[in-house]
Amino acid sequence: MTEIASANLMRGTVDLVVLRTLTQGPMHGFSIARWIRERSGDAVSFEDAALYQSLHRLERQGLVESSWGRSENNRRARFYTLTGKGRRRLQDETDAFHSYAAAITSLLETEK
Amino acid sequence: MGRRERRRGSHLSGHADPGREVDDELDFHLRQRADELRARGLPAAEARRRAEEEFGDLAATRRYCEAEDRRRVRRERFLGLPRAVADELRLALRSIGRRPGAVVAPAGILAAAVTLNALVFTVVRGVLFSPLPFPDPDRVVAVDEVTEQYGLSRVSYPVLAAWRREARTVDDVAAYLETELPLVRENGTTRVRGVAVTEGFFDLLDAPMLSGHPFDADAHQPDAPPAVLLSERLWRGTFGADPSILRRTLRLGGREVPVLGVVRDGRGFPDDADLWVALEPTSPGLMEVAGAKILVGLARLRPGATPDLAARELGEISSGVVGGAPHASAVMLTQRLLGDVRTPLLLLEGAVLLVLLAACANAGGMLLARGVRRRAELAVRVSVGAGAFRVAGGLLLEGALLGLGSGVVGLALAAVLLKPALALVPDDLPHAGAIALDPVVAAFAVGLALATGVVTALVPALTGSRTRPSALLRESSPGAGEAAWLRRLLEGFVVTQVALAVLLTAGAGLLLRSFVATVTEDPGFDPTHVTVMDVALPDYRYPDVGARLSFAHELLRRAADLPGATAVALGRNLPISESTMTSPLLTADGMETGSVQVALVSAGYFDVMRIPVREGRGFEGDDREGGPPVLVVDPDIRTPDGETIGVGSRAHSYYGGPDGPDGLRNVVGVVGPVRHDGLRAAPPPVAYEPFFQKGGAAGFSLLVRSDAPAAVVAQAARTLLGSLDPEIPADRVGTMSARISRSVAGPRFYTVVLSVFGILAVVLALAGCQAGLAHRVAARRREIGLRMALGATQPGVRGMVLRRGLALTGAGAALGLLLSIPATRLLDAQLYGVTAGDPVTYAALLVLLLAAAALASDLPARRAARVDPAETLREA
Numbered sequence: 001m002t003e004i005a006s007a008n009l010m011r012g013t014v015d016l017v018v019l020r021t022l023t024q025g026p027m028h029g030f031s032i033a034r035w036i037r038e039r040s041g042d043a044v045s046f047e048d049a050a051l052y053q054s055l056h057r058l059e060r061q062g063l064v065e066s067s068w069g070r071s072e073n074n075r076r077a078r079f080y081t082l083t084g085k086g087r088r089r090l091q092d093e094t095d096a097f098h099s100y101a102a103a104i105t106s107l108l109e110t111e112k
Numbered sequence: 113m114g115r116r117e118r119r120r121g122s123h124l125s126g127h128a129d130p131g132r133e134v135d136d137e138l139d140f141h142l143r144q145r146a147d148e149l150r151a152r153g154l155p156a157a158e159a160r161r162r163a164e165e166e167f168g169d170l171a172a173t174r175r176y177c178e179a180e181d182r183r184r185v186r187r188e189r190f191l192g193l194p195r196a197v198a199d200e201l202r203l204a205l206r207s208i209g210r211r212p213g214a215v216v217a218p219a220g221i222l223a224a225a226v227t228l229n230a231l232v233f234t235v236v237r238g239v240l241f242s243p244l245p246f247p248d249p250d251r252v253v254a255v256d257e258v259t260e261q262y263g264l265s266r267v268s269y270p271v272l273a274a275w276r277r278e279a280r281t282v283d284d285v286a287a288y289l290e291t292e293l294p295l296v297r298e299n300g301t302t303r304v305r306g307v308a309v310t311e312g313f314f315d316l317l318d319a320p321m322l323s324g325h326p327f328d329a330d331a332h333q334p335d336a337p338p339a340v341l342l343s344e345r346l347w348r349g350t351f352g353a354d355p356s357i358l359r360r361t362l363r364l365g366g367r368e369v370p371v372l373g374v375v376r377d378g379r380g381f382p383d384d385a386d387l388w389v390a391l392e393p394t395s396p397g398l399m400e401v402a403g404a405k406i407l408v409g410l411a412r413l414r415p416g417a418t419p420d421l422a423a424r425e426l427g428e429i430s431s432g433v434v435g436g437a438p439h440a441s442a443v444m445l446t447q448r449l450l451g452d453v454r455t456p457l458l459l460l461e462g463a464v465l466l467v468l469l470a471a472c473a474n475a476g477g478m479l480l481a482r483g484v485r486r487r488a489e490l491a492v493r494v495s496v497g498a499g500a501f502r503v504a505g506g507l508l509l510e511g512a513l514l515g516l517g518s519g520v521v522g523l524a525l526a527a528v529l530l531k532p533a534l535a536l537v538p539d540d541l542p543h544a545g546a547i548a549l550d551p552v553v554a555a556f557a558v559g560l561a562l563a564t565g566v567v568t569a570l571v572p573a574l575t576g577s578r579t580r581p582s583a584l585l586r587e588s589s590p591g592a593g594e595a596a597w598l599r600r601l602l603e604g605f606v607v608t609q610v611a612l613a614v615l616l617t618a619g620a621g622l623l624l625r626s627f628v629a630t631v632t633e634d635p636g637f638d639p640t641h642v643t644v645m646d647v648a649l650p651d652y653r654y655p656d657v658g659a660r661l662s663f664a665h666e667l668l669r670r671a672a673d674l675p676g677a678t679a680v681a682l683g684r685n686l687p688i689s690e691s692t693m694t695s696p697l698l699t700a701d702g703m704e705t706g707s708v709q710v711a712l713v714s715a716g717y718f719d720v721m722r723i724p725v726r727e728g729r730g731f732e733g734d735d736r737e738g739g740p741p742v743l744v745v746d747p748d749i750r751t752p753d754g755e756t757i758g759v760g761s762r763a764h765s766y767y768g769g770p771d772g773p774d775g776l777r778n779v780v781g782v783v784g785p786v787r788h789d790g791l792r793a794a795p796p797p798v799a800y801e802p803f804f805q806k807g808g809a810a811g812f813s814l815l816v817r818s819d820a821p822a823a824v825v826a827q828a829a830r831t832l833l834g835s836l837d838p839e840i841p842a843d844r845v846g847t848m849s850a851r852i853s854r855s856v857a858g859p860r861f862y863t864v865v866l867s868v869f870g871i872l873a874v875v876l877a878l879a880g881c882q883a884g885l886a887h888r889v890a891a892r893r894r895e896i897g898l899r900m901a902l903g904a905t906q907p908g909v910r911g912m913v914l915r916r917g918l919a920l921t922g923a924g925a926a927l928g929l930l931l932s933i934p935a936t937r938l939l940d941a942q943l944y945g946v947t948a949g950d951p952v953t954y955a956a957l958l959v960l961l962l963a964a965a966a967l968a969s970d971l972p973a974r975r976a977a978r979v980d981p982a983e984t985l986r987e988a
């Protein structure tokens with residue numbers, strides 16, 4: 001795999017995970033990071049840098065929206081919400097990921 | 113305002129500084145993470161360092177996120193424009209809804225002005241610019257013979273035939289003759305406007321037939337069977353769009369005439385014709401003599417030919433025909449048809465544009481004042497981070513919304529009012545029947561309203577959104593006064609309105625004075641209580657003098673029994689009836705007078721009309737066939753050497769030839785002068801000859817003076833005529849007063865319309881003046897309070913505002929007067945009895961205007977005087 005393809009794959013994965021995380025409702029970046037960390041038991045780990053880049057990329061693509069609000073401890077935080085477009089994209093990507101994963105899995109198993 | 117809060121408002125604008133936003137967001141993350149780490153026991157500085165370390169490449173992320181945000185913002189700004197517009201639209205509607213009063217007035221005024229403009233422009237365009245029904249209307253000319261003696265004359269048949277044969281500069285030479293024909297149907301006889309046309313007439317027109325076909329060449333041969341083409345209007349109206357009309361015959365002019373075809377509305381000519389018949393060159397006398405110049409000639413210019421060239425060629429041809437005129441004339445048909453109405457209609461259009469301008473100035477002033485009052489609101493929006501561009505755009509959008517809304521409402525109103533408005537238009541305007549609201553006019557009127565809304569929003573938009581918020585907030589706190597340029601602009605609106613009002617009322621005043629001068633002219637007879645019925649005897653039933661005379665005698669005899677009749681008479685060539693019969697009088701010593709109007713009237717005429725008999729006697733019962741030939745004259749008839757013709761003189765007209773033994777008639781009376789040619793024309797000399805001594809006539813009028821209600825007399829007269837002969841149309845009955853009134857319908861129309869415009873403009877100007885002063889008083893409340901604290905009295909303050917109001921009005925009036933000097937010149941041709949510079953009109957106008965302005969200024973002046981100095985000083 002070339003570096004760029006790997007970076008794209010990585011980005012795609014991060015985006016997918018972020019979108020999935022936001023299905024729970026509006027969250028700020030820090031709580032998204034924490035949730036992913038807790039959920040995946042550190043199996044999926046990426047830097048916070050990648051998370052924030054993903055958030056801003058997704059917002060530019062119109063998949064999420066942001067607005068300023070107050071965090072649990074009353075700090076000013078930027079909250080992200082999934083848009084309708086984001087929700088649809090998540091569905092499509094999830095389906096695609098599943099079939100991709102299934103294809104790879106079956107491929108790997110055949111080879112065995 | 114703190115930096116933090118300003119940023120909080122940033123989502124309002126959609127494009128605050130992305131760099132700072134990203135910084136804040138990442139800072140929040142790092143602080144949260146550091147808190148966590150501190151909770152696990154790390155020292156604060158170490159926690160922060162660790163958090164940054166865990167984060168990854170902070171600088172690169174910041175750059176990446178910023179770049180993404182900038183791309184998003186840029187795209188939103190352009191692709192998201194519709195949404196921003198929708199947002200601003202909501203905002204605009206909310207701001208209008210919050211104080212509808214401030215918007216309803218200017219919007220209403222704009223809407224009303226749009227309505228007026230749409231109506232006037234629709235009518236004017238309808239009349240002036242609706243195309244003639246010819247394929248190439250700019251090439252169709254009206255052609256006439258021009259004689260040495262009478263100047264422009266109509267065309268005689270032999271000359272027309274010569275033109276058709278020989279002319280090289282024109283094609284399709286044709287002519288027509290307008291006649292009225294009795295159309296007999298089961299439910300009565302009506303008079304229809306018929307047009308008798310020569311060969312070639314329908315070749316001039318552009319696909320005129322709805323069904324059937326026009327006349328062929330044979331139809332114009334002598335002894336050709338008669339045929340008629342109906343107008344679509346007549347076919348649909350009178351004949352209920354009968355699909356079998358082409359198989360029907362009509363009883364028309366005493367003959368059964370088959371219908372040959374139906375002419376599409378708007379494609380026939382003249383456009384008010386009910387039907388067309390073929391002109392047959394049968395009646396000798398008329399059709400073979402070049403002296404009988406009775407036809408209206410039309411022709412189409414050949415490519416390259418000009419009207420002048422055509423006139424020269426046609427003149428050469430006609431001078432070669434025996435009895436033909438030595439010259440000819442050819443002018444564009446449009447010019448001929450619209451010559452009389454073009455100027456007043458264009459003036460009307462100009463006037464209504466002035467009204468629109470005044471309305472724009474008025475609405476503009478109000479909207480501007482509203483915008484200025486709202487600058488504080490704008491300053492707040494800018495200060496909480498809304499982009500200046502966006503705020504300005506929002507304001508313009510609001511202005512556009514207002515203008516467009518007013519325009520559409522105005523247009524809808526115009527569509528509703530068009531029909532009633534057309535009823536006010538005088539009948540004699542060409543095409544007036546076929547006018548509909550025109551899309552070009554509609555677009556134009558709405559466009560103007562839209563432009564007004566946008567332009568008046570420009571000032572607050574540009575000044576309100578660009579200025580630094582802090583300065584603006586300071587400046588726009590109420591009562592602190594405002595920039596000098598803004599004040600001048602607002603006052604400029606007031607001055608403009610007053611000037612326009614003066615301009616319009618000056619025109620209206622002059623027309624009004626002319627109209628009053630016209631209708632108060634003494635016509636020379638008393639039109640009240642006189643009923644007139646026009647009678648046309650069809651020649652197929654009354655072929656000779658004997659039949660006509662016995663019918664006339666019988667009608668007159670029976671008319672004496674009409675309800676309330678105190679005097680009855682028959683007459684031909686009545687005053688103010690557009691009829692004209694002129695002839696010189698030939699005196700005993702062989703002298704010929706100038707041309708005089710010759711009226712054929714029966715005994716009783718001078719009693720019915722109450723024309724004073726100054727000398728001798730009027731006609732009596734014996735002045736009939738077989739009696740001694742007599743003549744009554746008015747005092748203005750003179751022989752070339754200036755001698756008047758009085759009682760005892762002997763003379764005759766050329767009408768009906770000489771009757772006495774020596775061919776002369778005894779003048780038995782002199783009667784007062786009569787304004788025969790209309791109220792605005794000086795009384796021409798009139799000679800009266802006994803109706804019954806001139807063999808009667810096929811066309812004449814019955815006149816009845818009666819104290820009974822006019823409608824009753826009219827109905828009785830109709831019944832009487834119907835009982836004498838049902839085939840004579842009895843549809844033209846009315847009062848003499850109505851005929852006079854109709855004769856001034858044009859001037860009355862222009863006077864009424866311009867007066868309405870003038871009144872509107874004055875009301876607008878006064879309202880504008882009042883609103884302008886009120887705004888100014890509100891804006892200067894603090895200064896006024898200060899003055900009062902320093903000793904200015906209430907009357908002093910009131911006087912100050914009043915003086916300002918009068919100064920503005922005075923300036924506007926001066927400007928208006930200056931403008932009206934050249935402008936009223938244009939009215940000259942419409943004026944009667946006053947000059948364009950009439951001092952009485954202007955003086956009355958100025959006095960009224962200044963008095964009204966003083967009244968209008970008083971309300972804001974009183975408000976100014978009530979300012980409480982203590983309160984305003986506290987506010988400062």
